[in-house]
Amino acid sequence: MSTSALTHRVRVLAAPGDRHDEILTPAALDFVGRLVAAFGERRPELLKERRRQAIRLAAGSALDFPLATAGVRADASWRVAAPAPGLTDRRVEITGPPDRRTAVNALNSKARVWMADFEDATSPTWDNIIGGQLTLLDAIERRIDFTTPEGKEYRLGDRLATIMVRPGAGT
Structure with missing residues (x-):
């Protein structure tokens, strides 16, 4: 693996180590690139919301389910897979x-x-x-x-x- 692998704009800047190419495969780097493309813009806001939620919980707010998932919870036919x-x-x-x-x-x-x-x-x-x-x-x-x-x-x-x-x- 080269020091700078480029797939979906993912660059590995670290020096290659023994067997690193078994983990940092083109498919793995492509997957990371697709995740960044799909969620990269939302990530900073999600991290801010996570911090805001931690502050609310520390202040005594109750943890609850999102309203957006109420339909799933109300649907008696919905089941999660067995372990x-x-x-x-x-x-x-x-x-x-x-x-x-x-x-x-x-x-x-x-x-x-x-x-x-x-x-x-x-x-x-x-x-x-x-x-x-x-x-x-x-x-x-x-x-x-x-x-x-x-x-x-x-x-x-x-x-x-x-x-x-x-x-x-x-x-």
């Missing part, structure tokens, strides 16, 4: 940063779900975000492992937790 098979039993979940060591340990734990936390458990640096995405890719493809500097090896077992992702505000 995916790996999410039907969520009594035990584990949360942690999307680094390789945590991923292998969490996936091998007896927890039903591992939430890869890009919000509170991850400093939002370029390397952490792209590295976390690579961790998820390797975990999903069952090719993830980790060896400590002392030589301790971590490998995936047979029964794995279901992966959920908590994206960060900047990811």
Whole structure:
């Protein structure tokens, strides 16, 4: 990947890293470009409204549903899809940063779900975000492992937790 990939006017200014091209694919950059084209102009106003809403809630206002969605709530035939098979039993979940060591340990734990936390458990640096995405890719493809500097090896077992992702505000 070149230092400056251009797709739908999306330019990656960071220096390319090992395997970054597996995450920053032309399709992924095109998707980001389409999101920016569709929502970019509204984004600043939505962020302002989010701050205004936080102030209202902090002042004691009640959280409520938007009036625009009243029709959906009144429609008795409207149903949400059933949860995916790996999410039907969520009594035990584990949360942690999307680094390789945590991923292998969490996936091998007896927890039903591992939430890869890009919000509170991850400093939002370029390397952490792209590295976390690579961790998820390797975990999903069952090719993830980790060896400590002392030589301790971590490998995936047979029964794995279901992966959920908590994206960060900047990811």
